Amino acid sequence: MKISARNVIKGTVVSVDKGATTAHVKIEISPGQVITSSITNEAVDSLKLVVGGQAYAVVKASDVMIAVD
Amino acid sequence: MKISARNVIKGTVVSVDKGATTAHVKIEISPGQVITSSITNEAVDSLKLVVGGQAYAVVKASDVMIAVD
Amino acid sequence: MKISARNVIKGTVVSVDKGATTAHVKIEISPGQVITSSITNEAVDSLKLVVGGQAYAVVKASDVMIAVD
Amino acid sequence: MKISARNVIKGTVVSVDKGATTAHVKIEISPGQVITSSITNEAVDSLKLVVGGQAYAVVKASDVMIAVD
Amino acid sequence: MKISARNVIKGTVVSVDKGATTAHVKIEISPGQVITSSITNEAVDSLKLVVGGQAYAVVKASDVMIAVD
Amino acid sequence: MKISARNVIKGTVVSVDKGATTAHVKIEISPGQVITSSITNEAVDSLKLVVGGQAYAVVKASDVMIAVD
Numbered sequence: 304m305k306i307s308a309r310n311v312i313k314g315t316v317v318s319v320d321k322g323a324t325t326a327h328v329k330i331e332i333s334p335g336q337v338i339t340s341s342i343t344n345e346a347v348d349s350l351k352l353v354v355g356g357q358a359y360a361v362v363k364a365s366d367v368m369i370a371v372d
Numbered sequence: 373m374k375i376s377a378r379n380v381i382k383g384t385v386v387s388v389d390k391g392a393t394t395a396h397v398k399i400e401i402s403p404g405q406v407i408t409s410s411i412t413n414e415a416v417d418s419l420k421l422v423v424g425g426q427a428y429a430v431v432k433a434s435d436v437m438i439a440v441d
Numbered sequence: 442m443k444i445s446a447r448n449v450i451k452g453t454v455v456s457v458d459k460g461a462t463t464a465h466v467k468i469e470i471s472p473g474q475v476i477t478s479s480i481t482n483e484a485v486d487s488l489k490l491v492v493g494g495q496a497y498a499v500v501k502a503s504d505v506m507i508a509v510d
Numbered sequence: 511m512k513i514s515a516r517n518v519i520k521g522t523v524v525s526v527d528k529g530a531t532t533a534h535v536k537i538e539i540s541p542g543q544v545i546t547s548s549i550t551n552e553a554v555d556s557l558k559l560v561v562g563g564q565a566y567a568v569v570k571a572s573d574v575m576i577a578v579d
Numbered sequence: 580m581k582i583s584a585r586n587v588i589k590g591t592v593v594s595v596d597k598g599a600t601t602a603h604v605k606i607e608i609s610p611g612q613v614i615t616s617s618i619t620n621e622a623v624d625s626l627k628l629v630v631g632g633q634a635y636a637v638v639k640a641s642d643v644m645i646a647v648d
Numbered sequence: 649m650k651i652s653a654r655n656v657i658k659g660t661v662v663s664v665d666k667g668a669t670t671a672h673v674k675i676e677i678s679p680g681q682v683i684t685s686s687i688t689n690e691a692v693d694s695l696k697l698v699v700g701g702q703a704y705a706v707v708k709a710s711d712v713m714i715a716v717d
Contacts, residue, residue: 304442306499307484307576309408311439322669324529325548327688328438333402339378340436341670341688343502343534343548346445350440359439361444364481365572365710366435367409369397369652370380370428371419373649375706376645376691391462393598394617396481410463410481412603412617412709415652430651433688434503434641438445447546449577460600465619466576471540477516478574479601479619488578497577503641504573505547507535507583508518508566509557511580513637514622514714531667532686550640550672550686553583568582571619572710585684587715604714609678615654616712626716635715642711643685645673646656646704647695 310362314338319352328352330360379431381407388421397421399429448500452476457490466490468498517569519545526559535559537567586638590614595628604628606636655707659683664697673697675705 314332326347328340338360352358383401395416397409407429421427452470464485466478476498490496521539533554535547545567559565590606593613602623604616614636628634659675662682671692673685683705697703 304444304497304577304579305488306442306444307478307480307488308437309481309484312405312407320669322530323532323667324527324534325532325668325670327433327669327690330438333405336381336402338381338431338436339433339688339690340438340445341433341503342438342445343447343546345534345546346438346447350438350443350445352438352440357441359442361437361439362407362431362435363573363575364396364408364410365479366431366708367407367411368377368430368708369399369409369411369415369419369421370430370649371421372426372649373646373648373651373704374695375649375651376685376687376695378688378691389462391599392460392601393596393603394461394463394601396462396483408481408483409652410710411652412615412654414603414615415654419650419652428649432642432644434686435501437501439442441442446575450543450545458600461598463599463601465571465600465621468576471543474519474540476519476569476574477571477619477621478576479571480576484576488576490576490578495579499575499577500545500569500573502534502546502548504569504639505545506515506568506639507537507547507549507553507557507559508568508580509559510564510580511582511635511715511717512626513580513582514616514618514626516619516622529668530670531665531672532670547583548641549583550585550684552672552684553585557581557583566580570711570713572617584713588681588683603709606714609681612657612678614657614707614712615709616714617709618714622714626714628714628716633717637713637715638683638707638711640672640684640686642707643683644653644706645675645685645687645691645695645697646706647697648702
């Protein structure tokens with residue numbers, strides 16, 4: 304499957320923290336650079352996400368803001 | 373200003389493409405790794421974004437999806 | 442690629458309207474039921490979206506609201 | 511109330527799963543086609559959502575991605 | 580129609596700027612406090628938005644970030 | 649830090665409700681006008697959000713819908 308989302312960044316799952324319904328998953332995309340994702344517990348199970356596995360962080364361009372110092 | 377968004381990734385602006393109302397800005401966050409953002413033209417002007425400038429890509433955790441092969 | 446987004450709905454592309462930077466794509470998911478998407482022109486080109494083609498509308502669960510009469 | 515969101519899809523509530531603060535609500539929009547929504551518990555109470563009730567899934571066009579095989 | 584979005588803020592339309600496909604609409608919610616929205620041109624037409632009209636800014640709670648100085 | 653998000657609205661924190669992973673924070677932006685935000689517990693801790701503190705609600709323009717009666 305190929306998706307319209309412009310940002311698909313490869314990394315390694317470094318943590319999976321399931322809550323009551325919502326999970327937080329962290330992906331290390333380069334040494335020391337971690338992306339945090341909030342997804343459903345159901346998706347964690349469906350994708351069989353585990354620490355150490357390869358995964359992609361996927362973000363739609365319209366959900367990316369820009370900041371400057 | 374400190375923001376709740378969990379993902380604030382430093383990089384360099386590599387392109388600014390203004391449309392009629394919406395602009396696309398690309399930030400290189402590591403060699404060859406580019407993040408694409410869709411923001412208002414008004415924000416491009418307000419932040420004085422130009423190619424070569426330092427900037428951050430900012431993404432709320434709930435806007436990050438995970439994918440696996 | 443398998444994605445965490447809980448909503449992946451198959452349909453047929455019924456219109457592709459490219460603007461200056463942003464395109465609107467409509468997918469018919471059942472007779473008379475159309476989903477409208479706003480994505481980058483770049484994504485339209487990358488996915489080679491054309492009227493009559495098969496495609497999926499993909500929506501993260503946290504982007505779905507509920508309404509009642 | 512009429513809303514700018516381009517996608518308002520009628521269906522029947524098939525599950526309501528409240529977590530600590532966030533609930534997952536599933537709406538069947540056609541036989542076998544279910545949309546999953548993640549909203550606040552507060553909204554579930556405010557809208558009095560219950561299994562079997564009629565409801566709409568509402569999605570802003572800029573939150574819809576497109577994918578192809 | 581009653582919606583799950585937790586933020587529905589009444590105001591007056593102070594500008595409507597249509598682009599090629601995407602429009603920017605500004606709503607004044609209190610003297611000097613303006614909210615900017617980016618929606619489809621199609622929605623502007625559908626809702627017949629004009630400067631001086633009454634309207635609501637609607638935001639899902641999961642799309643609101645918090646910042647501190 | 650200056651951000652591209654067009655909506656940065658000053659207020660006072662009136663409630664902080666942490667769930668298992670996700671927190672709901674309410675900011676009063678004018679007398680009786682409250683904005684509800686859903687963010688990670690981690691962000692609540694990082695920003696040291698407490699009732700009575702000053703804070704900003706931050707919303708990207710593409711996440712604001714418009715409604716009319």
